[in-house]
Amino acid sequence: MKKLTFNFSQRLTALAIFSLICISWIPVQSQEQSKPFKILTGHSDKVEQIVFSADNKTLISASRDKNIQVWDIDSNKVLRTLSTQSEGVTSIALSRDNQILVSGDIDHSVKIWDLPTGKLLITLNGHSQPVEAVAISPNSKLVVSGSDDRTINIWDISSGKLLHTLTGHPDYISDLTISSDGKTLVSSSGDADYMAKLYGNIKVWDLETGKLVYSLKQASPVANIIISPDGKTLFSGSFGQIESANSAINTIMLWDLKEGKLIRNFTENTESVESMTLSSNGKTLITGNFRGNINFWDWENGQLLQTFNNDSNSINTIAISPDLKYIASSSDNTIKLWKIPPI
Template structure:
């Protein structure tokens, strides 16, 4: 039996449905839902951003071939580091704030002295653009992942290549290192339907370069991150299109020690472009394809807050160590937000 409604009935039903939907929208003030600062100075897309440990400085890398060091209080650029390459794809900052590493489209990895802006060394070992870089917690190693499907582990002081890791059947999309510095996790954008290799994730012993195990996500993986306690791994995906308005299987949660899937985070229905975590590991923050910043209580599967950043995909996102500020970018600017109560 098909139910039909006349026009007044449809309006009433729509009003009730709207009230129900509104009751589920996280409440925040208009001021908190807008960026309090916008940093301008890059001439092309910002690809990566990071806060310094003292919360005073922001570092950004861009397709305009430059890294910029910003004073957050004054909005001023303290220093511009020119790579003289084809563009910066990724950056990593050492825990002591002395070293910043950049991955470049020109296949190289550059190591900089952040205090002086001096280029210390250029690492050449990849045959295609470098998509991801990471620094070990003790500051002794640099890891780089490339479109050439390899991962290189370097000594940060000498620039000596220690290991080259192979096994991903497609480009390396992201890298992350466990807080204890023992485990390296890599992801790739595999789209090999014949071999059924979608979104490979590989877990390695960082010291020896030995592959410990592999995980498979059913869509190309864009970002990965480990909780501060080192127990849980999140993988964010470009997504499988379910309809014109949504995608599925875009966040997976893994037990890093056991190598087992904990949860398919089906509550997230948008492709993940960028991702970070609060310092306590309880809130997952994602930047998605539609330009939103979502704050998730991932253990309870609850969306805590949404900030509307832009209409374009959020390429980069970071949270300050004191948890007070969020930085995001969807273009050649960087927006700073007050972290909502979460």
């Protein structure tokens, strides 16, 4: 074996190259200085979901305390409280024009509200167990609800008529998302391991007909799904630690929505993905994990851009304002607002 020797100049060059390589390998560190600039208090129980209005002026929160609160972001004041008179609210969805709000309840019902007035328009009954996820079609004509009873219902908003009941998930429905053109519905469920291998825990549907297009198999429970604004990419985040050689533990997966093929995946450190959202420009994926961290990702290459340290509690829900100025998160009965750098 030959011995390599370097003169002084060569050593400096080699050291510089080595240093550059090492720097490129250094992981993005948590930004300790990143703290919430507002904390909204008003709920008495766990906040399950947060959404921003399209005009960036209000924030809407749903809680297990049976209430939905509409907040003015500038003043921190509650503009109105919608009392569901249920056992607790699990999920909400807001129409693009900010007029219609849909809520899913622990008492198995789906409620449709006129948001400007806070008036309850109609209550939809059709599930036999708690509703875990709701979605509104882009044209505000359809409501979709997913339940612990393993079914997905598609409703007509104006009449309250049940149009389709979709079946096939062998476990509870964890999330729903609709493409921006209103043609595709995607559902996810908490089934995992052998059940996912048999049936698939992500399903893609034709929203108009209710017919299954295809199923995807992610071998650990799926908590969240999002479709990119251009309708080309589906994001799924898994949670929980499944003892399986091929399980996708704590993994964010990117799928070609048209072809149903996996593009790539990357891991959310060692913590499960509890919540997830996508910036309105489609460039940045934001995840909340079990340890209370909020992570910003360049999803095209899986690079972690920045981390906000929330606290030690799991991030139940996370949302980003349409103007990309704020992040809202909750891990308890409060809501934290963060200012974010340009993304």
